[in-house]
Amino acid sequence: MHVDAALLPERRRVRGYILFTFVLAGALALAWKLHHVLLILYVSGLFAVVLTPIVKRLEKIRFRNRHAGKGTATILLFAGIFLALTLFFWIGFPPVIRDFASFVSDLPHRIPQALAKVQRLPLASKVDMSKVAAEAQNVVGAFAAYVFDALPRWATHLFDVLTGVILCVYFILEGEEVYQYFLSLWPIDKRTRLANTLLTSEERVSKWLFGQLTLMAAVAIYMLIVFGALHVRYFVLLGILMGITNLIPVAGNLITITIAIMVAASDSWTKALGVVIAYVIYVQIENAILTPRIMKTSVDLMGITVLVxxxxxxxxxxxxGALVAVPTAAMVVVFANEYLVQHDDAPGRVT
Structure with a gap:
C-alpha cells in the first residue's frame, strides 16, 4: 500500500491529537479518583505558601549568636499556632457554644416578643406575624440541628487535618526544591515570566489573607466590646459571627448585624438603636481607614468574585473549599491579569 509522503506529517499530528486526548481523559479520570487526596495536597500547599514568609522571618531570630534554621523556625511557628488554637478552644470556644445553646433554647420565646414589638410599627399590622414566627423558628431550628449533627462528622476529618499539617510542614521545608522542579518542566524562555507571576501570586495571596484576618479580628473585637457594653444577649456568639462573616463582602455582616438588632430589639428599641449606631460608625472607620491601609497592596477582588x-x-x-476559595480566586486573578487580559495601549484609547 503506497502512502503519500506529504500526508505522513498530517497523520502523525492526528495520531498525536488522539493520543493526547486519551492521555488527558485518563489524567482527568485519575484526578477524579484521587480528588480527596489532591484537595488535601492543594490546601496544604496553599497554607505553606502563606506561612513560608513567617518562617523566613523567624529564621532571622538569633539564639546565642546563631540564626534559627528553617526546621527550628517551622517548629516555632506551628507551636505558636497550636498554642493559639488551644487557648481559643479552651477560653473562647465554650462561651460561644453556651451562647449558641441559649440562643436556640430562648428563641421560641423571644421571636413572639420581638414580632409583637414589630407589629406595633406602621404597616406592620398587615403582615401575619404568626406565620413569620413559625417560619423563623423552623429556619433557626433546622440550622441548629445541622450544626449539632455536623459536629461528629467534622470530628471524623481529624485524620485529614493531621495529614494536611504534616504535608504543610514538608512543603515549607522542601518548598524551594518543589518550586524549582516545577519550573524546570517549562521551556527555558518562559520560566522567567512564570516565576515572576508565581512570586506575585504568592505575595498577593499572603497579603490578602493576612489583611482579611486583620479586618475579621478588628470587627470581632469591636463588636464584642460594643455588644458587651450594651448588654446585648449572646454578645460573644454575635461578636464572633461578625468576625467570621466579614469574609463575605457586605452581605455577611449585614445578615449578622440584622440578627443582633433583632436580639437587641427584643429587650428594647434603645438597645437596638445603639447597635445600629455602633455598626454605622464601624463601617465608616473600616471604609475610610482600615481597608485602605490594610488591603491597599492586596489583590483587589470584586465583591461578586468573592461570592462566586x-x-x-x-x-x-x-x-x-470555602476556606481556600478566596485565596484561590486571588491567585487566579493574578494569572488572568498576566496571561489573559489584553491591555490596549494604543494612543487615544481608554485603558
Missing amino acids: ALLCGTEIAGIV
Whole structure:
C-alpha cells in the first residue's frame, strides 16, 4: 500500500491529537479518583505558601549568636499556632457554644416578643406575624440541628487535618526544591515570566489573607466590646459571627448585624438603636481607614468574585473549599491579569 509522503506529517499530528486526548481523559479520570487526596495536597500547599514568609522571618531570630534554621523556625511557628488554637478552644470556644445553646433554647420565646414589638410599627399590622414566627423558628431550628449533627462528622476529618499539617510542614521545608522542579518542566524562555507571576501570586495571596484576618479580628473585637457594653444577649456568639462573616463582602455582616438588632430589639428599641449606631460608625472607620491601609497592596477582588468563589468552593469541598476559595480566586486573578487580559495601549484609547 503506497502512502503519500506529504500526508505522513498530517497523520502523525492526528495520531498525536488522539493520543493526547486519551492521555488527558485518563489524567482527568485519575484526578477524579484521587480528588480527596489532591484537595488535601492543594490546601496544604496553599497554607505553606502563606506561612513560608513567617518562617523566613523567624529564621532571622538569633539564639546565642546563631540564626534559627528553617526546621527550628517551622517548629516555632506551628507551636505558636497550636498554642493559639488551644487557648481559643479552651477560653473562647465554650462561651460561644453556651451562647449558641441559649440562643436556640430562648428563641421560641423571644421571636413572639420581638414580632409583637414589630407589629406595633406602621404597616406592620398587615403582615401575619404568626406565620413569620413559625417560619423563623423552623429556619433557626433546622440550622441548629445541622450544626449539632455536623459536629461528629467534622470530628471524623481529624485524620485529614493531621495529614494536611504534616504535608504543610514538608512543603515549607522542601518548598524551594518543589518550586524549582516545577519550573524546570517549562521551556527555558518562559520560566522567567512564570516565576515572576508565581512570586506575585504568592505575595498577593499572603497579603490578602493576612489583611482579611486583620479586618475579621478588628470587627470581632469591636463588636464584642460594643455588644458587651450594651448588654446585648449572646454578645460573644454575635461578636464572633461578625468576625467570621466579614469574609463575605457586605452581605455577611449585614445578615449578622440584622440578627443582633433583632436580639437587641427584643429587650428594647434603645438597645437596638445603639447597635445600629455602633455598626454605622464601624463601617465608616473600616471604609475610610482600615481597608485602605490594610488591603491597599492586596489583590483587589470584586465583591461578586468573592461570592462566586465562596459558592463554588463550598459546593466542591464544603467548609475546606470555602476556606481556600478566596485565596484561590486571588491567585487566579493574578494569572488572568498576566496571561489573559489584553491591555490596549494604543494612543487615544481608554485603558
